[in-house]
Amino acid sequence: MNTNEDFDENLHELNLSGPDGPNASLVAKKKKRKKKKKCSTSTSTSIDPLPFEGVETILGYEFSDPRLLEEALTHPSSNQCVNYDRLEFIGDAVINWLMSKKLFLDYPELGEDRLTPLRSANVSNEKFARISVEHELYPYLRFSNESFKEQIKVFKEEIYSYPLHCNSLIKTPKFLADIFESLIGAVFMDSKHNLDTVFMRLLEPLISPEELQIHPKTELQVFCQKKGLPFNFNEDYWEQHHIINVIVDSCVVGTGYGSNKEIAQNQAAKAALDNITLIYLNPVTEATAN
Amino acid sequence: MNTNEDFDENLHELNLSGPDGPNASLVAKKKKRKKKKKCSTSTSTSIDPLPFEGVETILGYEFSDPRLLEEALTHPSSNQCVNYDRLEFIGDAVINWLMSKKLFLDYPELGEDRLTPLRSANVSNEKFARISVEHELYPYLRFSNESFKEQIKVFKEEIYSYPLHCNSLIKTPKFLADIFESLIGAVFMDSKHNLDTVFMRLLEPLISPEELQIHPKTELQVFCQKKGLPFNFNEDYWEQHHIINVIVDSCVVGTGYGSNKEIAQNQAAKAALDNITLIYLNPVTEATAN
Incomplete structure (x- = not known):
């Protein structure tokens, strides 16, 4: 490093x-x-x-x-x-x-x-x-x-x-x-x-269309719309840092931090996507756990 | 027309x-x-x-x-x-x-x-x-x-x-x-x-540096900062139109309407600038009125 x-x-x-x-x-x-x-x-x-x-x-x-x-x-x-x-x-x-x-x-x-x-x-x-x-x-x-x-x-x-x-x-x-x-x-x-x-x-190397990813915030929005899940960002500010929680279905599913609001939102959305993908895309795991 | x-x-x-x-x-x-x-x-x-x-x-x-x-x-x-x-x-x-x-x-x-x-x-x-x-x-x-x-x-x-x-x-x-x-x-x-x-x-004709105006919203911000006046935009939405009031020193000094928020804000800022310029830049008129 x-x-x-x-x-x-x-x-x-x-x-x-x-x-x-x-x-x-x-x-x-x-x-x-x-x-x-x-x-x-x-x-x-x-x-x-x-x-x-x-x-x-x-x-x-x-x-x-x-x-x-x-x-x-x-x-x-x-x-x-x-x-x-x-x-x-x-x-x-x-x-x-x-x-x-x-x-x-x-x-x-x-x-x-x-x-x-x-x-x-x-x-x-x-x-x-x-x-x-x-x-x-x-x-x-x-x-x-x-x-x-x-x-x-x-x-x-x-x-x-x-x-x-x-x-x-x-x-x-x-x-x-x-x-x-x-x-x-x-x-x-x-x-x-x-x-x-x-x-x-x-x-070089240029980013190709295949390598281009959508921002986590947009990806989360698309995912929640498809699943019919209500979601929003809850914001706080502490010591010059934005703290963002993603609330899906009344639960905090991801948190992000950053000196910049957009970065904090994307960090939170990425964490949320990692978590809700586990919950909503693995119903078998969920059923087993129950 | x-x-x-x-x-x-x-x-x-x-x-x-x-x-x-x-x-x-x-x-x-x-x-x-x-x-x-x-x-x-x-x-x-x-x-x-x-x-x-x-x-x-x-x-x-x-x-x-x-x-x-x-x-x-x-x-x-x-x-x-x-x-x-x-x-x-x-x-x-x-x-x-x-x-x-x-x-x-x-x-x-x-x-x-x-x-x-x-x-x-x-x-x-x-x-x-x-x-x-x-x-x-x-x-x-x-x-x-x-x-x-x-x-x-x-x-x-x-x-x-x-x-x-x-x-x-x-x-x-x-x-x-x-x-x-x-x-x-x-x-x-x-x-x-x-x-x-x-x-x-x-x-042609291109807009020259002399003809370039700053947006009313920015102009209002600069004016209020110079004068030490607190101001904010108060928003409402009615029949697909944004209605924006500019509040300076706890008074509504300008209102704007538009299907687009930015346009409504600029309309409101323009109206506010016209009004507050009269009040704050003409102290003689104000004194005479008193």
Whole structure:
């Protein structure tokens, strides 16, 4: 399981790739690059980020204008002249467009009702945040928010339990998704709006129609409607966490917790589905028990 | 003001454009076109639609494959072998992409926080439905839903009061927006995925950053926060309509009605803003009254 220690180790390892390493030409190039004037003179509270050029190796793209790379890897909290804000906007639009076209052409038998959730799963913040973690893009980010390190640690632990997609059961730190979007935006701008140079391999493996699951909340709703069971969510809030109970037929059948209401509801619905499936789909077991 | 009569008149007028009219070559071409076999043999309940070719004149694009045009103008309610469902998906993605790129390049000074609502206003269902009405695309739609005619009539009357954008104060019939999206999708597919052939002039005039208004609900929230006024929405539901009262400082200051909760809330917020602005921004008037 990935931990905070891994994160620091990654930083250390990658910082050590000196002039003889695989990034030798990029390191040499770096020296020639003129650094932009910073707006802020305040001391940054962020951890020491890796030099930008390592990202070019990960992306498989060499920038003509390195300022775009710097912009893409600067979080608004850094309080610099530029940040990734605008590049994130155009990068998100590029990925949305390329994914829409790919899914539309790859699945001629799917209607809009199946293409839309398929695209949502493949261009979700969670998917992009996973890319930032799995391809180790995040250690290159400049930021000034102490909580980010803890958020990365928690997210890395949580996705370990859900190798492909968590189906709205965990919270995604938005800045992790933003990194990937802003880098794609930077490549798009640097390549003079050439969509062919945007490397889609980082998005692989794509979630297929067969792998796409409906959210537990929707699944519970469908199940209860079919069985004619009345159900509702009972909500509570304690120490900044939502606590949700699923009540089916006047009984609590599942409980979920989360800093976000949707996640807590999906957690509760998943627990409820596991329990009521046992009760309602195994009448033999029930009869034996009686 | 446009009425039901106008709608029928449009249909009649456009049907009369015979072989000597501006669409003469398209009418001749139509005769050579082999019609697709229909899935349904049931009698359609839709009004008699105009022949497809008139749309080519409006779009300024001649289709190589007229089946795409037929597909784009067939609503799912028609119960035919194909409908506009998939073309609407790709058309929406094409417009979203082209608009994102255009706004990003046209407004280099705007951050993501202003680009996102600007794009939302320019690629909204309301905007697309207005195009279908203003460029008279809707009389070409094949459908089997009697309520559509009334929905078109109401929408035409309502947009008359809001010439540019209604700001979530009126209900948009989704099928009117779908027509435009599916036609753009059909042009994209017919032109072998060429984005240059998609004619953006139909989207003109675009809503500019200066013309972009915040929703009344958000505006009310900001106003009350600034003034330190407690406020909430009080909801009721009567004969399929939401009735929303805005309570500020324990007084009802605005009421809104709508078949849709969001619209009713915005109507109520708009009324509330009109009233509380008079009270809180004109202390002189208040003092004089006292």
